Amino acid sequence: MNGLRTYFLETGQLSLFAFRYFKEVFKMPFETKELLRQCFLIGNKSLFLVIVTGFIMGLVLTLQTRPTMMDFGAEAYMPSMVGIAIIREIGPVITALICAGKIGSSIGAELGSMKVTEQIDAMEVSGTNPFKYLVVTRISAATLMLPVLVIFADAIALLGSFLVENVKGHVSFQLYFGVLFEHLEFSDLNPSVIKSFFFGFVIGLVGCYKGYNSKKGTSGVGLAANSAVVMASMLVFIVDFIAVLISDIFYNL
């Protein structure tokens, strides 16, 4: 009963936090410089991680599904099958999970430590809106950067998949991508790009929320970072589920 109560309490507070974000994000003045800095920190600094994981995912996915497809004699369908899997699901979700680990924890820890060391209170006293400067910029940066990272991840994953096909099945670059794009449709690309915005939003929101509301004491920082990662990862899957349902309505997948 107590668990259920805390769950509803947490959900309500998170919703309020999100509501506050939307209220503040369109309000002047815009913290453009801080936003760009956050974009750089979230986007550029995560790129290497995303590229490595994306490449390995494409490689491994192709290697693992290839024997089954060969049993069916459907090797010609490999590019389209792996391509659609990467574009639709693997790319966004893997990238979101990686970012939930990296960005969510870093935001949670950063804001948590600021909260613990009372920097946020100091900002409020100095006249700067801490929510706008710290939270809005981070959530916006995460929301904007995650789709960009997803695009990189998709491209690299497809390259990895192509390498396996090229080595094992002697498929040329032109043939691989020709077949792939012949089968890809906007109904594959659009929902996945749109839902990565939501992934980024959820990661930034949860990271900021956990950090902004962290408990006093140094243990609170660790707890904030940890719970931010756990909650963000879980929410990514929930959002993914909802996104698939909604895109099914619009695109008849």
Add this chain to the structure above:
Amino acid sequence: MSKDQSYIFRLGIFVTFAAILLTAGVYLIGENQNLFGSTFRISSIFSNVSGLQPGNNVRFGGVNIGTVEKILIVNDSTLRVEMKIDESVKEHIKKDAIASIGSDGLVGSMVVNINYGKGNAPTIENGDILPSYSRLETSDLLNTLGKTNENIAIFSNDLLNIAENINKGKGMVSMLLYDSLLAIEFRQSITNIKTTTAYLNETGKQLKLIADQIQTGDGLLGTLLKDTSIMSRVDGVVSRLEESRFYDQLDSTMQNLQLASSKISGFSEELNQLTLDLNDGKGTLGVILKDSLLAEEFKQTLKNLNEGSVLLNEDLKALRHNFLTKKYFKRLEKEAKKKEKANN
């Protein structure tokens, strides 16, 4: 560039590359759906689209040239398929090209195939309606195949029966196949036919020869047919016959002949009666011919006679060795030897 701006620059590179990748992806996907570049629209009417969907490919001679844009249900038996076609192939499609709906591979998605027309129709234009051809659907095909299979089953059953009967030796065919005697006879018949035809051939030749001779007027028939003078001679003979009262004489001869024949008739009747009597066993001759008992006795008599003559023969041999008659026989032998010597 200050340190402050360096991260913004790097962020710019990062975002630009992502944008380029996204644009490239969007372009490549869009290229396949003819969203960019100039296109034109044609449509075709079908009664069944077999699961065709908007976005499916349109092929012209097997090359992807466009996509299906819309499928409109016009009425209960008419579906209008609107297609977006690449402008660059416009000049190659003629107005009499035929659209049909096919499947891309055995389990693939559906495609619209546009096949070349036959004649030299003008080039197609925007908004044209192509004639369509409804291909046999797989289900129809299977139905037909099912019927065919049933028929084959019945047919093969009958065939089996026939084969069995042949093997058992029933009917003409089995006789032909298995009766070696028949084969020999058959061969004999063929040989006979051969010789017959040879004879016929020979006969034909001779007939030809005869016909030729007749044609030329040789021989009796030829003369009859060809010689006109013979007619006058026949006339002459007839008139002379008439003059010599030949007919009267012929008449009296005929009357005599009639008389004689009536007498012969009576005689033959009597003869007939006699034979009947004989058959019935009347009279001596009849008894001799018909009485089987008499025949038996007669046979017995003949046997006795035969036996009697054998005995008599023995008696005579005995007589030859008797001392009373020995001299007489010896003298006969001597005389016979003398005669032989005289002859030699």
